[in-house]
Amino acid sequence: MPDLAAVATALSSLKTATDIAKFLRETDLSLERAELKLKLADLIGALADTKIELVEVQEALVDKDRRIKELEAAFESKDTLVREYDAFYAVGEGGKPIGVAYCLRCWEGEHKKRQLVEDHKDFRIRVCAACGHRYDNNRTQDHPVPTNSAQ
Ligand SMILES: [Zn+2]
Structure with missing residues (x-):
């Protein structure tokens, strides 16, 4: 099921983003400025990946809704x-x-x-x-x- 795979990938990217955010919260302020910037870039990257993957999930849901409507119409007229x-x-x-x-x-x-x-x-x-x-x-x-x- 490619749709379920897309959901799993999106959840994985979201977990990565959450882990980075937790790391930033729990790290004391002695973090080097360069390292902080790197972590923020990772965070933004993970969030961007999540967004792209959710768009794929959205498209898959639209396709499924369309297919369900077609099948309902076919079912109604079958008899x-x-x-x-x-x-x-x-x-x-x-x-x-x-x-x-x-x-x-x-x-x-x-x-x-x-x-x-x-x-x-x-x-x-x-x-x-x-x-x-x-x-x-x-x-x-x-x-x-x-x-x-x-x-
Ligand atoms: Zn035909």
């Missing part, structure tokens, strides 16, 4: 899709597939609804624009959406 041959569809009356075909691979792999488009060179093939997977057009036909549908 509304039905598989037929090589594609997934919205569910119409009686559980029948309706509407456009969604990429089987993207839905099963990433829980993302991605519409298939016809290959401009071969009308027998449909392609997912996201993952590039190619499907037989006969096994990924779009279905008409009934006009009386509540969609």
